[in-house]
Amino acid sequence: MSVPHDWIPAVDAPPGPPREHVLAGLRGTDEGPDLVQLLTPEGERIACPAYDAHVADVDTAALQALYRDMVLVRRADREATALQRQGELGLWVPLLGQEAAQIGAGRALRAGDMAFPSYREHGVAWCRGVDPTELLGIFRGTDHGGWDPVATGFHLYTIVIGNQCLNATGYAMGQRFDGRVGGPEAEATMCFFGDGATSQGDVHEGFVWAAVYDAPVVFYCQNNQWAISEPNERQTRVPLYRRAQGYGFPGIRVDGNDVLACLAVSRWALEECRSGNGPVLIEAFTYRMDAHTTSDDPSRYRLADELELWKLKDPLERVRVHLVRGLGVGNDFFDEVAADSDALAARLRAHCLAMPQPGPERIFSHVYAEPSPELDAQRDAYLAYHASFEGGAE
Template identity: 70%
Template sequence: MSSPEQWTHPEPGAGPAATAAAPTPEQVIAGLRTTSEGGAELTQLLTPEGERIPSAQFDPYVSDVDHEALRGLYRDMVLVRRADRESNAMQRQGQLGIWVPLLGQEAAQIGSGRALKPTDMAFPSYREHGVAYTRGVDFRELLGIFRCTDHGGWDFKRHGFHPYTIVIGNQVLNATGYAMGQKFEGKVGDDDGEATITYFGDGATSQGDVHEGFVWAAVYDAPLVFFCQNNQWAISEPTERQSRLPLYQRARGYGFPGIRVDGNDVLACLAVTRWALEQCRHGNGPVLIEAFTYRMDAHTTTDDPTRYRLSDELEEWKLKDPIERVRAHLARGGGADQAFFDQVQAEADQFAAELRDHVFNMPDPPPDRIFSNVYAEPSPVLEAQRREYLAYLDGFAGSEH
């Protein structure tokens, strides 16, 4: 079993190697206490208590974030969390087939999402509801996926936000190809250059697709930010069962920069992502960001996290809540009063009510919709399958389409 100290040391080989042995509860707690802030290499601009930490390297990337802008980031996180909680409740009530919670990861998603320019492209997995929100995707369109009525109806080119990807890590290859295209078409090289960002979890770093993406992006200097939301658990497996080193250090083996940021610090996530995107825009190749955060809820609504993690761990991370640290900073610095916080909460409740009304009144699609838009041109084989399927449904007495 590896020592907890290994995970905060910036150089490889400084501690014993991780093994596949299951950690004891005591070891899990010890490791948590050592790594809960991400180690000495963590980039942080707002502490859990809401205190501002100066950074010579990253302060220039958030020089435009005054109290008004920070209130906007706070509002984003509150609305997204409220929508997430309402969606979780609707799944429990049978209105959604499944839900993938983002609770605890709002800062990583809002901070990185707000760093993107309109010409950039984002490739999500299936948990990036906050990033979708920052890209102007109507949250109601996300819910159609989880109600099983569609595959995502937004215009991904207009929003710069690719459809959700369910296959673990596959979006990284898609993003790599897209970023290579940006490079081949000469869309990089200055401040007006384009860039791509792709999101994945710590568990996806064990998938071959992610490593292939690393290789191709490095070889072709693709303008691609690999954004890993390390929420400590790949479903039921802790991160230390997957890697001997902190995940951001893996970039070293592929020849491009890696950095670890406090994923519960929206200001740091904004600054670091802006920095990484700037590197990409100027043709300097890919960057790996490890956002060190925590999944406060289940992996999905089909998962029971109490079977594999300790309540002590959850309580520890509640003290690092991404929304509360911004609230504390604004309140302490005079950037917002109670009336503002009450207004945002009321807006969030209204947002949730509108989502709920939409889902409860969402019409079921006609049965032949599944055959729509499968191919760009009509297909005789597909048309034959459609006719056969509709004839099968008509064979039931009183069937309704």
């Protein structure tokens, strides 16, 4: 069969989708009229009849607590980034700009719920009682995660893109099979992933199984606009939340820089799942203000103007402004939060500097539950090779 000549691209044709597809993608992934928002970037509280009831209990003290969460999580993130730059961590995955999306969702979870993170959910970890010091071992290479997933309701970090969607779906199916859906003690599962993960097969398989078995799982996509170096228009032609329609369950887009809206939408979605009406897809429309990881250079693929635009939507600033102008909160509170964040940063640094330096044999530890002759042989060969260099045995 011959191929028509007009199907064959020119040799010097630029890579990527046609221009009209790119433009359609840009229009399709704009914030749009369906965005749920309760607190504007200017700090103004606006009415939202569909979701106001889900945050009716959030008084001044509760909003102050949410603000404190975001400030402390941001400070821990900035300190960990500095530690990596100083050679104390092998890698760090910044969450700068996504604090509201994570704290809002994390505080919506109940004790019996289960959360499945990717590798950036430091804010959700904070909400589930995982101390920031427990995250450092992963990025220093001393452990695979220092917390108990059962006790915290927070699974270990998942490095493989999108794989946690399968794990979360399976866990949620188990919740349904065990009769933990419906009633006052009902549970739900929440799965966190980024916009880039929506192009992975594991995510779509999770969607399919969750839909077929009515699994009580909230798929929480933090759309931070960049899948490492690929923008949204290279991922989809339609807004991500609308993909849920193809699987037969609800999808909703929320302002991911609005902690109040993220809390309200997450509470609604989790209750839907606990009541047996799951699954639900939430797209938290936010922005990654820092690099994908500390090994990434975002200046190579995105414009400074874009970053400056999103700075105006900072999730912490809108809450601070509302607390001051709308609720009359004074400087004493903000000074106290700043002091707490300084103390957390100092404690995080001291803990990191006191951690052991992992030896080269560490990468072979705890790979299998049982001893493996093949792995032992690989370890011995590698350590002999390592020791053959000057100072290699140190």
